[in-house]
Amino acid sequence: MGQVISVIGNKGGTGKTTLSHMLGHGFGLFNRRAVAILTDTYRDKLSKFNRTYLPYDAREPQDLERCAAKLASAPDWVGIIDGGGNRPEMDEQLAAMADLVILPFRDSHEDIRTLMRDLERFPNAYALPSQWPTNRFAEASAQRSVNGMLGRYRSRILAPVYALSCSKLLLQDELPILPTQLHNACREMAMQVMELLGMEVGDSAWIGRDELAQAQAGVPAALIQRAELAYA
Numbered sequence: 001m002g003q004v005i006s007v008i009g010n011k012g013g014t015g016k017t018t019l020s021h022m023l024g025h026g027f028g029l030f031n032r033r034a035v036a037i038l039t040d041t042y043r044d045k046l047s048k049f050n051r052t053y054l055p056y057d058a059r060e061p062q063d064l065e066r067c068a069a070k071l072a073s074a075p076d077w078v079g080i081i082d083g084g085g086n087r088p089e090m091d092e093q094l095a096a097m098a099d100l101v102i103l104p105f106r107d108s109h110e111d112i113r114t115l116m117r118d119l120e121r122f123p124n125a126y127a128l129p130s131q132w133p134t135n136r137f138a139e140a141s142a143q144r145s146v147n148g149m150l151g152r153y154r155s156r157i158l159a160p161v162y163a164l165s166c167s168k169l170l171l172q173d174e175l176p177i178l179p180t181q182l183h184n185a186c187r188e189m190a191m192q193v194m195e196l197l198g199m200e201v202g203d204s205a206w207i208g209r210d211e212l213a214q215a216q217a218g219v220p221a222a223l224i225q226r227a228e229l230a231y232a
């Protein structure tokens with residue numbers, strides 16, 4: 001049976017869609033078959049052009065059912081369901097389908113308050129600090145908020161995914177060439193999730209820059225370097 005991860009939470013804009021695609025890309029880089037499942041009716045389907053994972057349109061309930069059925073009989077696949085803000089009933093349904101529930105939150109008291117309610121509603125879910133500040137002082141301040149407000153949920157808080165402006169590239173319809181720092185962030189996130197799911201991380205193939213260039217439609221390495229410089 002394929003594994004299902006639901007990236008949900010009641011607060012909008014926490015990074016659910018970005019993180020779903022980062023995970024899909026990260027799994028793809030580890031040679032795992034992954035599908036990023038769109039359920040938000042206010043968002044558009046993305047093309048699979050250049051991607052190492054498959055975007056799947058499940059905005060219609062019957063398509064979500066079909067996708068869940070396919071995953072149930074596809075042990076090699078990982079499905080990552082991208083939720084949508086302000087949909088508590090839908091979140092219940094998506095959590096019930098999942099082997100792992102991830103609740104992203106940003107460094108804001110508003111996000112953290114909403115997260116606390118979600119952590120109570122979904123006792124097996126993990127909280128993921130998202131768009132986390134990279135500035136030393138801002139990170140220390142964010143950490144203080146987390147310690148102060150989320151102390152009793154400490155064991156359920158994952159390692160942060162830092163703010164990375166190039167992460168928005170993953171949500172372009174046709175995937176452009178991605179800089180190495182984004183590949184690395186996606187790999188790290190996928191590794192963390194694989195460990196949580198009890199998947200063998202060590203067995204996964206590590207795709208290097210050359211293979212990646214091939215995976216990205218034979219794009220020359222020089223162009224990849226240029227993309228990296230643009231986001232350095």
Ligand SMILES: Nc1ncnc2c1ncn2[C@@H]1O[C@H](COP(=O)(O)OP(=O)(O)OP(=O)(O)O)[C@@H](O)[C@H]1O
Nearest residue numbers: 012013014015016017018085131162163164167168
């Ligand atoms: N790690 C990150 N670094 C920088 N910006 C980010 C990161 N993750 C998300 N963002 C930005 O934050 C905004 C919200 O992200 P996203 O659309 O993924 O959130 P969402 O939870 O799916 O929102 P919604 O609830 O509307 O579906 C976007 O502009 C996105 O580019």
Ligand SMILES: [Mg+2]
Nearest residue numbers: 016017040084
């Ligand atoms: Mg979204």
